[in-house]
Amino acid sequence: MREITLSQAVNEALAEEMRRDERVFIIGEDVAEAGTPFKVLAGLVEEFGTGRVVDTPIAEPGFMGIAVGAAMTGTRPVVDLMFGDFIYLIMDQLCNQAAKTHYMSGGKLNVPLVLRTNLGATRRSAAQHSQSLQALVAHIPGLKVAMPSSAYEAKGLMKTAIRDDNPVVIFEDKLMYQDKAPVPEEEYLIPFGEANIKREGTDITLIGTSSMVQVAEKAAEILAREGIEAEVIDPRTIVPLDEATLLKSVRKTSRAIVIDEGHQSYGVTAEIASRINEKAFYHLDAPVLRMGAMDVPVPFSPALEDVTVPTPEGVAENARRLMSGEMIHAA
């Protein structure tokens, strides 16, 4: 199978959906001629014109509001938010308007909008351009949240998001845009709420989101050399969450570590760990561990930044501790 980058996969998904459905358009900063700073949208304006690849001023609340209104009135906008950190700027449009319109209109209005943005540290972009804020939006009822872990997921999830009649936020890891993965030429969609078992194992379940799936897979390789068989699961969408697959795995392995690049406290890891705790308690032989980013603003210093996020070695070390029966947190 051919291999393409995550950036190309997103580009293909958008192009295919824009060809399929003329209601689909792109709106955001530097999306047209510039093709975004990450060149994800390169070539789209040439094919679809500035009427469907719309450059905006640097005014996130403005173009987000325009997109929400456009979605309510019959189009299917794909909003390009240059950095996930800018979500703070569009919170009202996203959380108070887009997320609640269907509910508050008694089902008369839909907001079939996709918010494309990114996450991920270690790009030396400092505290305001390195955050992973998926927990903020996953908290809001009415928003779906997809977190592709490779080019394959990026394309399949994007096409499903565009066809969804309600708002979807997709977080792409900005460090993965150039990562290649096998992607079929023929069309495919990845349904929401279906986790992917990336690697089967019997001893411990590693649940990772986005690039943390790769971290988990590398940790599993380290552990396999030590005789520990880790199962790696990618939920692919955290809203909706495929609980059944996660719980089935934990019932098998009795142990779990949840890894996500958002801050650890009150984060995605906490939510998933908590559900495992509630629904698989009597199958647990060890506490469910969360591994998120440190609860600090992401440092600009490369040396410091690198230690704030989960690493394969760190995941493997925690897995060993769980396997050994060590007292994880003495009272």
Add this chain to the structure above:
Amino acid sequence: MPHDVTMPQLGMAQDAGKIVSWLKAPGDPVAEGDALFEVETDKATMEVEAQAAGFLSGVTAAAGEDVPVGQVIARITEEAEDDSAPPEPSAPSAPSAPQSSGGDDLPEGIEVTMPQLGMAQDSGLLVAWHKSPGDAVQADDVLFEVETDKSTMEVPAGADGYLAATLAEAGEDVPVGNAVAVISAEAPSNPVTRSAAAAKAPAPKAEPEQAEKPTERETRQKPASKPAPKTAPANSANGRILASPKARKMALDQGLDLNRLVEAGHPQPYHVADLEVLKSLPTKSAQTNAVQTRHLTAEIPADGFADFARWAADTAGLSDQNALLAGLAAACLPTGTGTVRVEALGQSHSYAVMPGPLSTIQPAEPDRPADLILRDLRFSRITSVHLGAEPAPVLTLARNGDALAITLECAGDHLTASDALTLLSEFAGRMEQPLRHLL
């Protein structure tokens, strides 16, 4: 008045210190606070200071010598050239830690005492406990922190086991040598928590014999009962067992008792893997039944044994009636064999009974533990007994008119109920018609 210089106790487990070097020579004038000598223990080397001003004399230990803690090794006298004889090596002046706590109502175990951390120190301030009553401890674990006028020091437990009693609270001043904690071998059912103020006046000076006697007597009075911790470990306030939910659930489903892992000293928290250890522990039934006593009585209308014994003596030359009784009784044991002690008319005879003819019964060494005791009271006026369990099951024969009453008493872990019933009914049958035995 001369001031004695003694070997200080620098650690809990320390019972002797090695004098590395003397820093003063006999006859030297010393000021209070001068370093007198250097001591090495297994943990550290420390300079010991003079606690009084005067002149060093009467040095009885040379550099390189190992000296028991508390032993007087020199004196500081008021005048130089003091001719007083060097002190004989004396018993330690500081009370050494007793190995077991007798009397009182403290759990049994090893006492941990307030260490002497300096020459002039007569008490230590207990700053903080690092373990809670009921906690499992290892010898190296820090048990508590002590502050003296010089330093704060962590005191290790000194023994593996469980913290069964704390006898002082954080913030209390405890005299050197007084017990501060008790480390028990088994998980305590009711860990004791006391303050030093509330504790009775310490009795470290008590003669060891006095301290031991009550315990001994108690043990004799209740030979069959086990120490309390074994019967109700789960009821203690601090008896919460740390186990994973899965291990707990599997233990429940499989009827396994996690308390037994605690009793076995297996370190917590428990995981599924520890259940394998639990399964491999010896069966619990012996312990839970230990406090039960079985008491069964059978009565047969006539004693058929006397005729049988006469017949056996005449025809087979088996003239030892006690051996015959032992043979009949041992055959009724679940194993059909064993050591039987026959007690009759103030005498006691032990027999080794193997399966086979009565002629093969051999006398056993008197000190060999009996599997069964047969007490023959047929020739006494006693008609029935209720004596309680003894180290082995006891069959008592008593005459009741023409009838013969046979009583079996044993602890619950000696014989199962059904084995006890079988033993007694079989033995009664054999006593009624001894010839049955030969069939």
